[in-house]
Amino acid sequence: MRYIIERPLQSLGTDTVLSYLVDSQKISYVSQGPLRMNVMKMSMHGLKMIPGHINPLMSLNRLPIETVKQRLAEKVKSGTTTLLTSAQINYLHEAETEIKRTRHLLVSSSIDYCIGLSISPEKITPQTMSFCRKNKIPFIELICKDFKQLTNVIWERIRETNFDYGTVIFPSFPTQIEVKLKKTWQRKWNELATKFQIPTLFNELNEDEPMPLPSLKMLGIYPTKGGLFAGSDADYCIFATDGENETLKSVIVRGTIVYSENVPERQQGHGKEIIVIKPRRFGESLLSRV
Numbered sequence: 001m002r003y004i005i006e007r008p009l010q011s012l013g014t015d016t017v018l019s020y021l022v023d024s025q026k027i028s029y030v031s032q033g034p035l036r037m038n039v040m041k042m043s044m045h046g047l048k049m050i051p052g053h054i055n056p057l058m059s060l061n062r063l064p065i066e067t068v069k070q071r072l073a074e075k076v077k078s079g080t081t082t083l084l085t086s087a088q089i090n091y092l093h094e095a096e097t098e099i100k101r102t103r104h105l106l107v108s109s110s111i112d113y114c115i116g117l118s119i120s121p122e123k124i125t126p127q128t129m130s131f132c133r134k135n136k137i138p139f140i141e142l143i144c145k146d147f148k149q150l151t152n153v154i155w156e157r158i159r160e161t162n163f164d165y166g167t168v169i170f171p172s173f174p175t176q177i178e179v180k181l182k183k184t185w186q187r188k189w190n191e192l193a194t195k196f197q198i199p200t201l202f203n204e205l206n207e208d209e210p211m212p213l214p215s216l217k218m219l220g221i222y223p224t225k226g227g228l229f230a231g232s233d234a235d236y237c238i239f240a241t242d243g244e245n246e247t248l249k250s251v252i253v254r255g256t257i258v259y260s261e262n263v264p265e266r267q268q269g270h271g272k273e274i275i276v277i278k279p280r281r282f283g284e285s286l287l288s289r290v
Helices: 065-077 092-105 126-135 155-161 179-196 213-219
Strands: 003-008 017-023 026-032 040-043 047-051 053-057 080-088 112-119 139-143 168-172 236-241 246-253 256-260 274-276 286-288
Touching: 053 065, 065 080, 065 246, 065 256, 080 092, 080 139, 080 246, 092 112, 092 126, 112 126, 112 274, 126 155, 155 179, 168 179
Parallel strands: 003 040, 053 080, 080 112, 112 139, 139 168
Antiparallel strands: 003 017, 017 026, 047 236, 236 246, 246 256, 274 286
16 A cells, blocks of 8 residues: 655744655655655644554563563554564574474564564573574573673673674573662673674663664664664554653554554554564565565
8 A cells, every 4th residue: 555644843933844654565765845646645644643652571471472462462552563572492402492382372463563582591501602693583682680690701702603693692680679789780791792793782672661762773674674764664653642642543663553542452463573684784674475
């Protein structure tokens, strides 16, 4: 479907608009001012339009199917258009099976998703990194109980085998530990990753918050996801606003409405897996699996 979105620029006056041409599920052209084309036009006057959120929901393969459906519905209703998730494994030989299981759990997803691995630090090896390079696994979450687990990894070997593809590696710490201790561990990890030149996210993921721009860039997801630019996927949210309060009206993924306040359940199975060709690469860094 081909259409134009006209978005008023309040800071420059209500007569000035940004026009987005949506074509083949992407924003194909952006112009300041109206586009004179014989296609359907949608005005955002009185509404707020923002890029869709990218939110994490890790270790999806360890959740029951009904819980997965519930969590996905919650994410969509909060404005999520892309899910960052992972398959949790104990050993590398489980990886292919658990990734397939994760894909199966997401087969009815209305939003796009990107799949990585979750593993304990003791289990990460050069073979793990080779598997990630071969299968285009963009990130590994290291599930830690204690910071010492991270210091026991031979990071020189991990760096060498991770050089070509650059899988992003980051830790997650127990939720029950003190905030101050968690911040200390995160700081120490950042220093460790910098020392050994390990691509990482320098802030811990929060499943209740959209991922920040630096993390999206590091993972190679931005600007195809998380932006409103020519070449970006047409993922956006529309809010009704009265100046003080905002109400989510619609969530659009690749130009298709997947949620609206009147019809909450729409377009099941519309979501596609995002394949990151190379993390930390800008521009055409993503492909959608058909």
